[in-house]
Amino acid sequence: MDTFHLFFVAHDRASLAFWVRRTLVQPRDAVKTPRATLTRRAAPTSIPDAEGDLMKTLIQGGWVVGYDGHGHELIPNGCVVFENDRLIHVGRAFTGAVDRRVDAAGKLVSPGLINCHLHAATNATQSVFLDGLKADYFASNFVGYVAPRRGVPPPRAGDRADLAGTYGLWAALRAGSTTILDVGTMPGGAAPFTKIAGELGVRAYLGPAFRSAGYAFDGSRIVWEWDEAAGLAGLERAIAYVKEYDGAYDGRIRTMLFPGQLDTCTPELLRQARRWADDLGVPMQLHAAMNQREFHQILERHGQTPIQLLRSIGFLKPRTGLGHCVFHNEHSWCHYPYGDDLHVLADSGVTVVHAPYKYAKMGVKFESFERYRALGINLALGTDTYPQDLVHEMRWAALMCRMADESFRVGRPQDVFDAATLGGARHLGRDDLGRLAPGAKADIIVVDLLQMHYGAVHDPIKSLVECGSGRDVETVIVDGQTLIENNRALKLDEAALLRSVQAEGERLWHAVPRWHWSAKPLDDIVPPSYPVRSRAQARA
Known part of the structure; x- marks a missing residue:
């Protein structure tokens, strides 16, 4: 077996x-072929x-x-x-x-709660790297630790991708998320991961991510390695996935388009993704305005804030989510007086998907949940990182809102509960999710x-x-x-799953020097909380 x-x-x-x-999958037309020639396949049945x-x-x-x-x-x-x-x-x-x-x-x-932003994986890397002890991680999101040395691919789950998929989805389900958006991670590939989600019984919105560039460390700095053809090919694969899997497993598996990150996608790739999402009738989500580096990179490249750029290319629409969307022009870390990003979001009908615990770990405030809500911006919640616990995220959303606004009158429990249910349903365009009502x-x-x-x-x-x-x-x-x-x-069998996840974690931690930019062992990069007694000392 x-x-x-x-x-x-x-x-x-x-x-x-x-x-x-x-x-069976047939060869797809090129992305630039007129979209009217492509039609949705019948949904697989079970x-x-x-x-x-x-x-x-x-x-x-x-x-x-x-x-x-x-x-x-x-x-x-x-x-x-x-x-x-x-x-x-x-x-x-x-x-x-x-x-x-x-x-x-x-x-x-x-x-059931709707987890609108999750990366299915084991927690092996995140459990140690999501830690303030690592200086180069400060406010740089995952690029501060995941981006490998240039030319050296990081170790992925490999032959244990089944663990990453199973553990990632089940951890969220166990904590009350009945609908889960894996934002393009799909460990092990599209077909095996879809099979995992289908057999687990979760309701999931899935699709492979695509982008025009990847991150790498070149010495002590992050660089973007561009391959625009790869981005368009990735979009083609994502379109094919939608046509093959949308509605699989009695409708529990639905599909989305997931362009990777704003700073790794060309405007043309995002325009193409927008047109295809509209033609296919599927939601879409993009990581955007997620860290300070990205904010200034987009400003330097395009002379616009991330949100202004997305408006200018027609990306912002209902059923479209922006993962994180923390760094708007008035954010206290940006101090950019030109524009009105939050009103742009409110007018567009886009959903902002908030992952408060991840940003609390970095000491970054979302400014603020109440401010976005009061402007009429649809808010949804996601876990992004571990623990995959949306109840936990509701509390962090409420408390971080009160800290940002310096008021105990905001961050109301009903508002964050709405975000975890009705807000997610609005993002997906579903009036049959996130509520208990006949039908x-x-x-x-x-x-x-x-x-x-x-x-x-x-x-x-x-x-x-x-x-x-x-x-x-x-x-x-x-x-x-x-x-x-x-x-x-x-x-x-949860006990068997956890034993395998621990073993996989040990393998991944041992492999860190092979890809990390410092080439150092994990405990040198992120020192343990206390000195660890060796086995020899323990026997003494």
């Missing part, structure tokens, strides 16, 4: 049918699981986060009923017959509030944001299928 299947309980009929029925016959399930709360047509509402002692993959009742009581009952008394029944998808989480760190609960959303974490999520349902029940994973 191969490594991938070691982790999965046999749910093979759906995946087998998908691979048997899918249309055979429902044996338990997929019509079944009504009632979850009796507890607190239920309902939806009144305009926004969330709280229903004490409420109930939720779903039939197969759709909700049919959300309210105080249900008098009809049901096939299964779930007792959620004293718990929170919530729409919506049966993507549901149950959070155990009966724990010491919650104590007395007066308002479950305030308690969740102020006191909770993804570890409190005890049940996860996606598309009507229960993936985690009473804290028990139903689709994989």
Whole structure:
């Protein structure tokens, strides 16, 4: 049995049918061919699981986060009923017959969270490099540690890419994210990663990233290595992926376009991506305005801020996300008085995807969640780095907003909860996600509030944001299928997965000197928190 299947309980009929029925990939027309000649392929199908016959399930709360047509509402002692993959009742009581009952008394029944920015991987590199001890990392995002010496590729997951994909997605799902956007990472390649996501049971928006340049260290500085043809070829592959996989696994796998980073994409590549996203009818997301270096690089290259450049090429539209989008012209680190970036964002209908914990680690403020929200900018949340815990991100979004605005009246729990649910749904153009309402998808989480760190609960959303974490999520349902029940994973062996992730981490850490610009061992680059006693000392 191969490594991938070691982790999965046999749910093979759906995946087998998908691979048997899918249309073989045919050569694609060049990117510059008139788009009217290309049409979307039929979505691959899959055979429902044996338990997929019509079944009504009632979850009796507890607190239920309902939806009144305009926004969330709280229903004490409420109930939720779903039939197969759709909700049919959300309210105080249900008098009809049901096939299964779930007792959620004293718990929170919530729409599944929407993680709008995740890089599926093990946490082996991020767990040590996302640390203020590394001087060259300061505010430079991942380029400060991932970019290899020029001409030396960094070690990737390689034959253990299955671990990166499985662990990355499952860690987010375990913490309550039922819809996950892997922003172009796709460890192991598009087809294997899609298979992992499909068999895990998550709802995912996927697509391979593409860009015109890569980062490398040349001595002590970061350089961009340009290959515009590679960027266009990457866009072609992304278009082919959309046509092949959009709607796979009974619609749980949807597709997006993911141009890599603003400073690694030419304006022409971004224009092409914009046109294709419109023609294919898929969302799109780009890392932009994500660090100070990028802000000044774009200003130097184009005479415009990152946001102004994106407006000038027609990139900013609804169903388009900007990953991070921290450094606008009025940000305290930029001090650039020419322009009005935030109003540009508000007028465009674009979504800003905020990953607060990652920036808190770098000492960078998002200025500010409340300011963006008050202007009408749609906000969504993502984890980006570890832990892949969107409950954790809600708290950091609230607290960092209060720090940025120096006010306890902002960063309200309901606002960050909206970003983790409704904001993500708006980014994707989905009115059947991020809410519990009849007709919506049966993507549901149950959070155990009966724990010491919650104590007395007066308002479950305030308690969740102020006191909770993804570890409190005890049940996860996606598309009507229960993936985690009473804290028990139903689709994989978590202990075996963690053992393999640890072994892979050891391999990656040992390989650091082969690609890092300093050529030093990991512990010389990022010293341990305390001296580590050797085995010989331990025996003494």
